[in-house]
Amino acid sequence: MFDFDCPVERRHTDSEKWDGCATRFGRSGLVPLWVADMDFSAPPAVVQALVERARHPVYGYTMVNDDVLHSLIDWLQARFDWQPAPRHIVLAPGVVPSIHAAVQAYTLPGDGVIVQTPVYAPFMQAVRTLGRSILENPLILRETAGRLHYEMDLAGLEQLARQGARMLLLCSPHNPVGRVWREDELRDVLVIARRYGLVVFADEIHADLVYPGERQIPLATLASEDDQLLTAVAPSKTFNLPGLGLSAVIASDPLLQEKFRHVLTGWHWSAGNPFSLTGWMAAYRHGAAWLDALLVYLQRNRDDAAAAIVEQWPGVRPVLPQGTVLMWLDCRQLGMDDAALQHWFVHHCGLALSPGILFGAPGRGFMRLNLATPRQRLLQAIEQCGRVAFPSFRQGC
Ligand SMILES: Cc1ncc(COP(=O)(O)O)c(C=O)c1O
Incomplete structure (x- = not known):
């Protein structure tokens, strides 16, 4: 019903991943497996809704009608x-602007903000840019039955708190490590946060x-309203x-929310535009079947890619993600x-x-695919x- 095998030509669309690749990596003709967007068409219902909206020739200021929030709920x-x-x-x-707004809203210059590395780089950038101090609580890399996986260092988290x-x-x-956190881990995070008065910003952009x-548990479903x-x-x-650049932040504590809104208000940002709002509603209202099919397709991509890497890239160990479209590769060997x-990946592998x-x-010695x-x-x-690069690598090139 949905064809994820069919390649979509993305070159010459000002795609960061495709058209920005040569500048970023210093070579053309690479297979771009970097930026975290997908090479698949959006759900047909979204495309159709956007085309219909585009046909109306006035793209004026747009209000957020009730259905925007209700489609998300x-x-x-x-x-x-x-x-x-x-x-x-x-x-x-977007979520990155929200991270900046939240750090600005709840901390003062010099305050410590915990990040659990390796982690999405804008987490660190937001803290650094705003003059706060990065407190690193690195994830713990473990090996169980020959498989690599990461865990949260809850003792380290408590110590920093x-x-x-x-x-x-x-x-x-x-x-980038693809962990879907278990309920006990998330409950422990909430206990620590309550005990030491930590504000928690849960970036759940990859939740779906x-x-x-696997089962994603939104942290908020374990929390109380005043957390x-x-x-x-x-x-x-x-x-x-x-x-399309539209996201949402959900916060039940009124004062916490007010402080966040206050920062956004200062940016004079008006929520959404004709296209982001149209895409949002079509996706949340009509995208479920597409997403379910996508996840089955991606699971096979994950499993086949991991098996191929183990077989064909000696010395590279994939960390199988439970969530996200990203696979973390241990290349330290x-x-x-x-x-x-x-x-080496750019010039010998073409990737x-x-x-x-x-x-x-x-993240030293790792790559993300x-x-x-x-x-x-x-x-x-x-x-x-x-075929091309690993034999030469074995010979010491
Ligand atoms: C964890 C995480 N948060 C946020 C973003 C980007 O969010 P946005 O494009 O809404 O700013 C990404 C993109 O890869 C991400 O992985």
Whole structure:
């Protein structure tokens, strides 16, 4: 019914991932498996709604009608059994701007903000740009039955909170390592936050991209109304609409929410535009079947890509994601420093991957690969890299 195998030509659309690749990586003709968007068409219902809206030739200031919030609430109810009240929802341009707004709203220059590295780089950038202090609580990498996986260092988190950290930026599911946090882990985070008065910003932008058999639990469904918690959600990753730039922050504590709104008001941002709002409603109202089909497709991409890498890239160990379209690759056995690793994937393999070091020091020796592309392209890229580059690597090139 939905054809994810059919390649969509994205070149010459000003795509950052495709058209920005040569500038970013210093070479043309690479297979771009970096930026976290997908090479698939958005759900047909979204495309149709946007085309219809575009046909109306006036693109004026647009109000947020009731259905914008209710389409999100109904989605959260159906997928996560979570029904936030409309008054708890604040629309925001993107999740990264919301991280900045939240850090600005709840901390002062010099205050400590906890990030759990390796993590999405804008977490660190927001803290640094605003003159707050980054408190790193690195995730713990474990090996069980030959498989690599990450866990949260809850003791480390508590220690930083005890030492006076003001805020935690939680990534759930976690980019880049693909963890979907368990209920006991999330409950422990809430206990620590309450005990030490930490504000928690839960970035749940990848919440819908969780593989069949895994269960994403929104932190808010475990929290009480007066917990100092904000949750960011968006249709952008879920339905491949990140260019439309609209997200939401959900916070039930009135004072917490007021402070967040206050920062956004200062930016003079008017919520949404004709296209972001149209895409949002079409996606949340009519995108469920498309998403379910996508997740099945992505699961096979994940499993086939991991198997191919184990077989064809000796020395590289994939960390199987439970959620997100991203696969984290342990390349440490290749014995290269980060610059050499990046150069090698670009110039020997012809692949544009995200260097792990961008996600913080624990990402040293890792790379991140985006699985959301037609399977044939993905597996061909892995195969070609294995055939062309790995033999030469074995010979010491
Ligand atoms: C964890 C996380 N948060 C936020 C974003 C980007 O959010 P936005 O485009 O809404 O600013 C990404 C994009 O990859 C992400 O992985």
